[in-house]
Amino acid sequence: MADFPLNPKQPATAAMAERVVNVKGRSLWADARHRFLRNKAALAALIGLIIISAFALFGDYLAVWSNEELDFNVMGMIAEEGGPSFANGHYFGTDDLGRDLYARTVQGTRISLMVGIVGSAIAVVVGTLWGAVAGFLGGRIDAVMMRSVDILMSVPYMFVLILLLVMFDRSITMLFLGIGLISWLDMSRIVRGQTLSLKHKEFIEAAMAIGVSTPIIIRRHIVPNLLGVVMVYATLLVPNMILIESFISFLGLGVQEPLTSLGALIAEGTKTMNYGTLWQLAFPLFFFVMTIFCFFFIGDGLRDALDPKDR
Amino acid sequence: MLSYVLRRLAIAVPTLLLLIILSFLLMHAAPGGPFTQEHELPPAVLDNLNAKYGLDQPLWQQMASYVWGIVAHFDFGPSFVYKDRTVNEIIAQGFPVTLTYGLLAFMVAALAGIALGVIAAVKHNSWLDYLAVGISIGAQVLPNFVMAPILILVFTLWLGWLPGGGWEGGQWQYLIMPVIALSTSFLASIARITRSSMLEVLNANHIRTARAKGLPERQVILRHALKPALLPVISYLGPTFVVMITGSVVVDVIFSTGGIGKAFVDSALNRDYAVMLGVTILVGALTILFNLIVDILYAWIDPKIRL
Numbered sequence: 001m002a003d004f005p006l007n008p009k010q011p012a013t014a015a016m017a018e019r020v021v022n023v024k025g026r027s028l029w030a031d032a033r034h035r036f037l038r039n040k041a042a043l044a045a046l047i048g049l050i051i052i053s054a055f056a057l058f059g060d061y062l063a064v065w066s067n068e069e070l071d072f073n074v075m076g077m078i079a080e081e082g083g084p085s086f087a088n089g090h091y092f093g094t095d096d097l098g099r100d101l102y103a104r105t106v107q108g109t110r111i112s113l114m115v116g117i118v119g120s121a122i123a124v125v126v127g128t129l130w131g132a133v134a135g136f137l138g139g140r141i142d143a144v145m146m147r148s149v150d151i152l153m154s155v156p157y158m159f160v161l162i163l164l165l166v167m168f169d170r171s172i173t174m175l176f177l178g179i180g181l182i183s184w185l186d187m188s189r190i191v192r193g194q195t196l197s198l199k200h201k202e203f204i205e206a207a208m209a210i211g212v213s214t215p216i217i218i219r220r221h222i223v224p225n226l227l228g229v230v231m232v233y234a235t236l237l238v239p240n241m242i243l244i245e246s247f248i249s250f251l252g253l254g255v256q257e258p259l260t261s262l263g264a265l266i267a268e269g270t271k272t273m274n275y276g277t278l279w280q281l282a283f284p285l286f287f288f289v290m291t292i293f294c295f296f297f298i299g300d301g302l303r304d305a306l307d308p309k310d311r
Numbered sequence: 312m313l314s315y316v317l318r319r320l321a322i323a324v325p326t327l328l329l330l331i332i333l334s335f336l337l338m339h340a341a342p343g344g345p346f347t348q349e350h351e352l353p354p355a356v357l358d359n360l361n362a363k364y365g366l367d368q369p370l371w372q373q374m375a376s377y378v379w380g381i382v383a384h385f386d387f388g389p390s391f392v393y394k395d396r397t398v399n400e401i402i403a404q405g406f407p408v409t410l411t412y413g414l415l416a417f418m419v420a421a422l423a424g425i426a427l428g429v430i431a432a433v434k435h436n437s438w439l440d441y442l443a444v445g446i447s448i449g450a451q452v453l454p455n456f457v458m459a460p461i462l463i464l465v466f467t468l469w470l471g472w473l474p475g476g477g478w479e480g481g482q483w484q485y486l487i488m489p490v491i492a493l494s495t496s497f498l499a500s501i502a503r504i505t506r507s508s509m510l511e512v513l514n515a516n517h518i519r520t521a522r523a524k525g526l527p528e529r530q531v532i533l534r535h536a537l538k539p540a541l542l543p544v545i546s547y548l549g550p551t552f553v554v555m556i557t558g559s560v561v562v563d564v565i566f567s568t569g570g571i572g573k574a575f576v577d578s579a580l581n582r583d584y585a586v587m588l589g590v591t592i593l594v595g596a597l598t599i600l601f602n603l604i605v606d607i608l609y610a611w612i613d614p615k616i617r618l
Contacts, residue, residue, distance in 0.1 A: 151326050154602055156594040158557040159575065160334070163587055166579045167337065243454055250456045251564060251576055263456070270460040270565070274468065281464075285457060292452045 028228075028306075035305040042301020049294040052287065056110040064089030065100035067107050068258050072098065084279050093279040096272050101283060104260055109287050111172070111255060112242050112262040115179065116295075119241030120234045122180035127187025128230055132222050134188070135195030136214070146192065149185050157182040158247065165253050175254055179241055187233055194229050195222055228306040236299035239292040246288065262288040312610065319606050323599045330595045331381060335374050338584045364389065387589035392581045398589035401574050406593075408478060409559045409570035412486055416493035417552055424498040425544060428505025432513060432540075433532060443502060450499030455558040459492040459565040476567040489562045497551050504547055509540040542613055549605035553598045 036042055065071065071094055084093040092101040134145040161178040168174050198204065199222075207217050246263025248254035255261045262284050269281030352360070361367045365376065380386040387398035431443035453461075466488065467475035479485050512518065513536055521535045522528075560572030567573075571590055578586035 147322075150322070151329060154326055154595070154599050155330060156553060156557065156591060156598050158554075158560070159587075159591040159594055162575070162579050163334070163337065163591055166582060166587065167340075167584070247454070247456060247561065251560065251579075253576075253579060266457065266460075273460060273464055278464075281460065288457070289452045296448075296451065 032228075032302075032305040036301050039301045039304060041297050042305075045294040045297035045301065048290060049298065052109065052291055052294065053113065055287075056106060056113055059106035059109075060103065062091075063100065063103045063106065065103055067099060067103035067260070069100065070098045071100065084283075092283040093277070095268060095280055096275070096277065101265075101280065104265060105262075105283050105287060108260045108262045108265045108284060109291070111259060112245060112288070112291065115175065115245040115261070116238040116242040116291075118176050119179040119183045119244075120237040122176075123183035123187045123237050124230055124234045125184075126180075127184035128191050128223060128226060130184065131188035131191025131193075132195050132218050132226065135192035136199060136218055136222055138196075138199075142192075146189075149188055152182070153185050155182075158244070161244075162248065162251075162253055165248070170253065170256055172255055172259065175245065175248070179244060183237060183241060187230070187237070190229060190233055191226055194226050198222055198225055232299055232303045232306060235295060235302055239295040239299075242288075242292060242295075262291075315610050316607055319603055323603050327596055327599050328378070328382075330599075331378055331592055332374065334588050334591055334595075335377055338588055339370060364391070381592065387592070388585055390578075390583055391585045392578070392583040398585050401578075401586055402571065402589055402593060405563075405569060405571035405574045408568055409556065409563075409572065412489045412493065412562065412568065412570070413552075413555055413559055415486065416490045416497075417555055419490055420494035420497040420501055420551070420555075421544075421548060423494075424501025425505050425541070427498070427502040428544075429509055429532070429537065429540075431502065431506045432509035435510060435513075440506075443506065447499035447503045447506075450495045454496055455492045456561045456565070458495050459488070459561060462488045462492055463565070476565070478568045485566075485568070489566050489568055492565075493555055493558050493562055497555065501544060501547065501551070505540065505544050508543045509536060512536045512540040515539075538612065542609070545605060545608055545612065549602045552601045553594070556594055556597065 071088070071090070084091060090100050090102060092105055095101055095104065130145065130149075134142045161182070164178045165174055204217065204221055207221055212220075242262070245254055245261060246266065249261045249263035250267040252264075252267065255264055265284035266281065266288060269278075269284055272280050358367070365373055368376075377388065380388060385399070387402070390396045390398055390401060393401075427443050427446070431440045434440050463475050466473045473484055473488055477485055518531060518536055521531045526535075556571075559570050560575060562568060563570045563572035564576060571593075574586060575590045577583075578590070
């Protein structure tokens with residue numbers, strides 16, 4: 001009578017078969033995205049970061065003044081006239097020289113974000129490769145590679161970074177280079193640890209058994225499996241890089257005028273806070289704190305989202 | 312234990328030597344000598360200066376005498392900018408100051424951070440816990456160079472309770488703000504690490520056993536839970552100390568405390584390479600020393616490490 005197939009899961013019609021084919025398995029990344037978007041703090045931080053990035057990239061279009069122009073109307077009476085006002089186009093007020101703080105905050109945010117992202121990118125490339133190679137090859141090569149990381153780690157990096165900046169030139173390239181030199185150390189340790197645990201998994205053994213060469217195993221099988229951990233730490237590294245750059249710029253040794261960064265702006269705000277021009281501290285500080293907060297929460301959210309233990 | 316200490320020493324000493332040699336070479340790779348000025352000096356004067364500071368000798372000889380001076384006599388040579396001062400004098404002037412507020416800040420951060428973390432973990436999910444977590448997140452985005460101006464703004468400019476800077480031989484009024492500015496973000500990190508590791512330990516079997524035996528809760532927490540929970544905290548303390556010394560640069564600049572950070576920034580702005588090098592090497596030595604102490608402490612608490 002009823003001609004149901006013996007196997008109930010077997011699709012009876014072509015339409016049903018198509019539906020079965022169309023049911024997608026959820027990949028690790030789809031899963032992670034789902035969990036990340038459910039995390040309210042992380043999502044809010046992501047939106048916040050997008051707004052801050054938009055401010056840094058496109059804020060110039062709203063500015064009435066450029067970051068180098070001096071406004072002679074407010075000069076000499078910054079405390080009375082230089083405050084935030086829409087009437088004269090200084091949305092965030094002016095600094096003590098009469099330069100528009102809005103334009104300067106836009107520029108400072110842009111440079112701080114750039115330093116953070118470049119520093120973190122260098123850490124990802126160098127640190128991942130260094131750690132993956134050391135962990136995968138093991139033995140004496142591993143010992144030498146990790147010992148050199150240990151030695152570099154016991155270098156007082158902030159002092160050496162300032163030393164480098166003073167001796168060569170105080171340019172933004174040198175700053176990038178110096179920050180890049182130190183940022184990858186932690187990353188390489190984390191990646192090495194992860195690689196060591198991956199190394200003895202069956203799929204690596206299988207790849208070795210069919211004669212895949214070591215560089216290709218590292219590139220195609222080890223590194224993609226490290227991506228989750230690397231992504232989390234790269235996100236958490238960005239605020240740290242911003243902190244380092246701000247620290248150096250705060251001392252007046254980093255980014256040089258007319259360029260500026262949030263650290264340099266905070267330093268200026270600090271020096272002038274006695275004169276009743278608190279907006280000079282408040283606006284850069286606000287963007288600084290928000291940027292760092294956003295990156296921390298996104299990093300935390302990513303860690304929760306990508307941690308397979310949690311499932 | 313002794314062999315472990317010796318093995319760590321065998322790594323620490325060459326690291327320090329390497330640091331000295333590398334920074335020395337770096338100084339010589341820098342473009343321009345210490346006597347490069349806007350007005351070119353007559354060659355005879357330059358020769359005399361070079362002879363006085365030993366810069367006419369071959370590089371390896373200069374390096375050997377520099378390294379030997381540091382290792383054997385703890386002598387960092389003369390300053391390149393201040394004619395009548397040696398690097399040693401400059402360091403000797405600032406270092407005690409930095410050490411005073413640095414160690415105080417370190418102690419505050421460690422003790423208060425651990426206490427806060429333990430309380431948060433023991434009262435998990437209570438308002439105390441949320442308060443502690445809130446503080447530690449907030450403090451993370453307030454590095455010392457942000458914290459210090461805010462402190463001055465509130466306590467000096469608005470309330471007028473504390474002097475805004477100076478040292479005056481380290482009287483307590485002058486110590487409070489530098490110590491708070493320096494310790495806050497580390498206090499927060501230490502509290503966070505202590506809390507999470509304490510939460511983990513409190514769920515362990517040996518704690519359940521201790522409770523089942525009927526031990527008072529105080530003893531369970533202080534004797535059975537705290538010791539294993541402190542391991543990750545201790546490994547964090549080594550780097551912390553160093554970052555604090557780095558932070559002293561900002562404290563010196565903002566509070567005019569006159570510590571070693573001031574000497575470093577001044578020499579950086581004056582291009583006084585000899586002082587910069589001296590301070591860098593001193594801080595490097597402290598870094599290595601502190602990592603060594605932490606390693607040994609770690610091995611003492613956790614016998615598995617000694618192997």
